[in-house]
Amino acid sequence: xxxxxxxxxxxxxxxxxxxxxxxxxxxxxxFSEVSGVxxxxxxxxxxxxxxxxxxxxxxxxxxxxxxLCGGLAGAFFGMLHxxxxxxxxxDQTIAGTAINMLGPGxxxxxxxxxxxxxxxxxxxxxxxxxxxxxxxxxxxxxxFGRFMDNVFATYASTYLVFIAAIVVWFxxxxxRFGLRLRACGEHPQACETLGINVIAMRFACVCISxxxxxxxxxxxxxxxxxxxxxxxxxxxxxxxxxxxxxxKFRPQGALLGxxxxxxxxxLKVVLGGSSGFNMQLxxxxxxxxxxxxxxxxxxxxxxxxxxGKPYIKSK
Amino acid sequence: xxxKKGLMDFLxxxxxxxxxxxxxxxxxxxxxxLAVMGLxxxxxxxxxxxSVTSLKGFSYVVVYSVPYIVTGLSVAFSFKTGVFNIGAxxxxxxxxxxxxxxxxxxxxxPKPVLIPLCFLTAMxxxxxxxxxxxxxxxxxxxxxxLSMIMFNWIAFYLSNFIAGIPAIHNTGSAEATKNISENxxxxxxxxxxxxxxxxxxxxxxxxVAIAVMLIVWFIIEKTTLGYExxxxxxxxxxxxxxxxNVGGSILTALxxxxALGGLAGALQLMGMGQRISIFSSQxxxxxxxxxxxxxxxxNPFGVFxxxxxxxxxxxxxxKLNLVxxxxxxxxxxxGTVVFFxxxxxxxxxxxxxxxxxxxxxxxxxxxxxxx
Numbered sequence: 044x045x046x047x048x049x050x051x052x053x054x055x056x057x058x059x060x061x062x063x064x065x066x067x068x069x070x071x072x073x074f075s076e077v078s079g080v081x082x083x084x085x086x087x088x089x090x091x092x093x094x095x096x097x098x099x100x101x102x103x104x105x106x107x108x109x110x111l112c113g114g115l116a117g118a119f120f121g122m123l124h125x126x127x128x129x130x131x132x133x134d135q136t137i138a139g140t141a142i143n144m145l146g147p148g149x150x151x152x153x154x155x156x157x158x159x160x161x162x163x164x165x166x167x168x169x170x171x172x173x174x175x176x177x178x179x180x181x182x183x184x185x186x187f188g189r190f191m192d193n194v195f196a197t198y199a200s201t202y203l204v205f206i207a208a209i210v211v212w213f214x215x216x217x218x219r220f221g222l223r224l225r226a227c228g229e230h231p232q233a234c235e236t237l238g239i240n241v242i243a244m245r246f247a248c249v250c251i252s253x254x255x256x257x258x259x260x261x262x263x264x265x266x267x268x269x270x271x272x273x274x275x276x277x278x279x280x281x282x283x284x285x286x287x288x289x290x291k292f293r294p295q296g297a298l299l300g301x302x303x304x305x306x307x308x309x310l311k312v313v314l315g316g317s318s319g320f321n322m323q324l325x326x327x328x329x330x331x332x333x334x335x336x337x338x339x340x341x342x343x344x345x346x347x348x349x350x351g352k353p354y355i356k357s358k
Numbered sequence: 359x360x361x362k363k364g365l366m367d368f369l370x371x372x373x374x375x376x377x378x379x380x381x382x383x384x385x386x387x388x389x390x391x392l393a394v395m396g397l398x399x400x401x402x403x404x405x406x407x408x409s410v411t412s413l414k415g416f417s418y419v420v421v422y423s424v425p426y427i428v429t430g431l432s433v434a435f436s437f438k439t440g441v442f443n444i445g446a447x448x449x450x451x452x453x454x455x456x457x458x459x460x461x462x463x464x465x466x467x468p469k470p471v472l473i474p475l476c477f478l479t480a481m482x483x484x485x486x487x488x489x490x491x492x493x494x495x496x497x498x499x500x501x502x503x504l505s506m507i508m509f510n511w512i513a514f515y516l517s518n519f520i521a522g523i524p525a526i527h528n529t530g531s532a533e534a535t536k537n538i539s540e541n542x543x544x545x546x547x548x549x550x551x552x553x554x555x556x557x558x559x560x561x562x563x564x565x566v567a568i569a570v571m572l573i574v575w576f577i578i579e580k581t582t583l584g585y586e587x588x589x590x591x592x593x594x595x596x597x598x599x600x601x602x603n604v605g606g607s608i609l610t611a612l613x614x615x616x617a618l619g620g621l622a623g624a625l626q627l628m629g630m631g632q633r634i635s636i637f638s639s640q641x642x643x644x645x646x647x648x649x650x651x652x653x654x655x656x657n658p659f660g661v662f663x664x665x666x667x668x669x670x671x672x673x674x675x676x677k678l679n680l681v682x683x684x685x686x687x688x689x690x691x692x693g694t695v696v697f698f699x700x701x702x703x704x705x706x707x708x709x710x711x712x713x714x715x716x717x718x719x720x721x722x723x724x725x726x727x728x729x
Contacts, residue, residue: 083444083503123697133700136442136503140648141697147690149391155684156395272637281507288504325417330508330515337500346501 045186052193054309058192063201064089064262067229068283068295069290069297070204070211071117071255077215077292078248079228079349083139084124085256086280087146092257093264096152097271106265110200111174113261120146121253129245132353142318143280148324151227151273163264163271165278173200173265198266200258207255211294212332224248228347229353241354257282292347303336373655380698381653381667387416388691392683402683403658406674407568415673423669424563424629425450428622429647430665431574434656438578439611440591445646448513449484453620454627455517456483457542458634460528463537472541476624477566484620485613487513487717492612495509497607502612509641518636534635544629563629570618575658577614587611604616619644644704646672649692652699668692 068085075082096113100106124142127133151161158164166172178196182188215221223244226234231241263279264271281303286308289303290296307329389399409415421696429446429532436443443449457476464472491509494500521535544561551560578584589597590607598604622643627634650668654661675688 058663063402107443127697127701131701133697134702136444138651138697140645141700143645144649144689144693144696147694148686152391152395152686152690155686189621238510247481276638278507278511285504285507288501321522323522327512327519328513334494334500334505334508337505338498340492 048186050313052190054306054313055166055311056193056197057312058302058305059197059201059307060267060305063198063204063266063300064259064279065283065286065304066204066208066298066301067262068256068280069209069286069301070294071259072284072287073211073252073292073294073297074224074255074351075121075216075252076287077228077347078224079231079244079347079352079354080125080128080245080249081135081139081351082121082124082249082252083136083281083284084120084142084146085139085252085283086276086278087139088117088120088124088253088256089146089260089263089280090276091120091146091150091284092260093275094154094163094260094271095257096261097166097264098154100166100265101164104171106166106171109171110265111225112262113265114257116252117257117260118254121250123318124253125200125246125249128353129242129249132355135351135353147273147276150271154271161273165270166265168269171265172269173198173262175199176202198262200262200266204262208294208298215294216254225347228349231349235301235356242356244246256283259283264269282329289333289336289353303332307332337357367535376702377699378574378655380695381517383698384691384693384695386664387694388687391687391690395670397683401681402678402687404508405677405681405683406671409674409677412668414555414557417560418673419666419670420452420556420564421559421561421630421669422673423665424561424567425622425626425643426646426650426668426672427567427662427665428570429437429619429643429652429669430654430661431570431647431658432618433644433647434654434658435574435578435618435650436593436611436615437609437651437656439452439645441502441608441611441615442648443488443506443612443615443619444503444648445488445509445644446615446622446647447640447642448506448510449487449616449619450623450626450647451510451513451517451641451644452487452623453480453484454621454631454634455520457624457627458538459520459526460541461538461628462536465541467541468540470543473523473544473628476542476628477621480620480624481617482620484623485617488612488614488616488619489609492609496608508527510644514637515641517634521636528633532633532635535633537633538628543632544625545632558632561629563625566621567671568627570621571658571662572616578658583610619647620646651695651698663729 053155055301068089072082072085092113095116096109099112100109103109116138120142124138128135154161154163175196176199178192180196181192183192205219215225223234223239227239227241227244246308259279264275268275283301286300286304287297289300290298310328312323314325369421389403392399392402410419426591429450432446432449433443460476460479467475476724488507491502491505494505495502526535528536544563546556546560546562551558578588578724586597586602587610589600589602590604594604626643646668650661650664653667656662671688671692675685678685678687
């Protein structure tokens with residue numbers, strides 16, 4: 044019984060830790076996709092954020108400045124994507140592919156110049172990394188206390204992302220900006236008729252999506268691992284997009300999707316520790332589960348009607 | 359209103375010029391990065407050119423290009439049908455693993471039997487990988503970009519899993535499969551390589567790539583199938599109205615595209631790799647295929663040239679360390695090229711800004727990934 048409670052605690056801990064970067068990126072992806080711009084460049088934006096966050100935290104010694112700069116680096120690539128796709132009507136998938144090459148290419152080049160290595164030095168745990176909240180609050184000598192410690196004594200960025208999810212939900216469904224944002228993804232021509240500046244809306248949304256993706260990237264290298272390496276971001280951006288499609292392009296749905304992926308990663312951590320399970324097959328679980336879930340439950344999710352279509356203003 | 363043709367018209371109307379222009383911009387941006395980092399642009403680009411122009415260097419370029427050309431053809435084929443095959447990565451991986459398994463388990467088959475057998479199993483595995491995604495799209499309406507990304511990762515871990523099976527795994531210390539049978543290798547003989555002064559990994563995979571290029575061109579341009587696929591790609595609804603089975607076309611296109619992706623994997627394995635390592639990250643041959651298809655305008659001959667170009671960049675890039683420039687320069691150059699290719703309407707846009715500021719900016723980007 045004790046073992047089971049311990050295991051559940053560890054799974055929940057890992058779920059929360061692994062879902063955090065995904066959820067930041069997913070919320071970002073929601074902004075972009077719902078406003079009508081396909082953004083598969085999330086992966087590249089996360090890499091930029093991960094590198095920038097780590098480097099800034101390393102040099103300033105302040106994790107929060109690093110975290111913020113990670114977001115800004117993501118926003119910079121978001122701006123590039125927005126300039127190409129929104130302002131210049133570029134093909135969104137191809138521009139995203141370009142971002143995915145440019146992001147890692149540029150940051151690894153900078154890493155080579157700064158550190159003469161493709162990796163950054165490790166951050167000082169607890170000083171330069173994002174702090175854990177409520178650690179030491181629970182009595183870890185008891186089973187219950189250990190469980191609570193596992194689940195609640197987690198990184199501040201995790202608490203922050205849940206707040207961010209609520210804020211994004213509020214923006215989407217309770218504000219005028221959100222209504223306009225959703226309308227831009229459904230029928231941009233109608234929006235323009237009503238005096239909404241579609242180009243500006245979409246531009247802003249893609250930049251926001253880059254910012255959030257950058258924060259997500261920074262979470263990876265400033266919590267789970269403490270240094271940036273070229274393999275820090277391997278597919279998290281794409282999984283975040285999957286979570287959004289899974290969640291039918293809604294922030295609350297994306298939250299569920301990220302929980303699912305995080306849970307699979309958590310399962311991997313716990314099962315991987317015990318022998319008898321093949322790590323490679325366990326690693327496959329999140330991807331297989333996504334496909335199965337899509338077949339069984341989601342079906343044809345409603346894609347914003349104007350998603351992927353460049354909007355060309357006519358007069 | 360008749361106006362004299364200016365530079366902007368020239369750029370916006372001629373795809374070849376447009377791509378050439380994007381490539382030049384890529385190198386300009388690369389040079390800017392080098393300059394900002396305080397590195398010598400001349401030394402880096404000089405090294406890049408030096409390393410690919412000698413006979414030995416060029417033979418390396420050819421060897422490096424083979425998988426890029428074939429994945430490029432795979433992606434180009436799917437582009438023609440309006441599907442964006444971002445799954446070439448996974449098809450490549452399952453293809454190379456299928457070929458590895460066959461050649462490791464049946465090492466004693468004679469060369470003329472084993473090599474075609476490896477090719478066929480690789481193509482079958484790739485086709486299967488492509489068809490599953492197509493089925494998900496056609497039957498359940500699942501977004502193909504998403505499921506391809508999932509299947510890329512499933513292929514990745516599946517390959518790692520198979521590489522760890524005792525019958526396949528290397529008995530030595532290397533985290534890889536056993537070497538493939540000599541009878542499955544496409545390598546030229548050691549004596550010939552030495553006497554001709556070629557790359558040590560020289561192989562005749564390029565001939566297969568040329569054959570594939572011709573076959574793809576033939577299917578697209580000269581067969582009913584190719585016509586139907588193109589019709590679906592240019593206007594799905596019109597094609598359906600014209601009596602073409604759209605779902606079936608997507609299935610066929612992705613199966614063929616997948617088969618090509620799988621073949622590319624086999625060529626890389628049997629030509630260069632000779633064994634498959636346990637991956638720590640995706641190797642990116644499939645993603646490179648997207649770039650190659652874009653630079654080659656999805657035209658089989660264009661893709662061939664683009665594949666050689668990409669191979670030259672990758673091989674030349676691997677030598678950049680010798681002059682103190684980072685290899686990642688190549689990603690920056692290629693990323694910039696793709697970025698400008700994506701903005702295919704930028705020149706039209708600039709033209710309007712310049713000439714008729716109040717006229718509507720007509721035209722829209724290509725839509726590769728239609729939902």
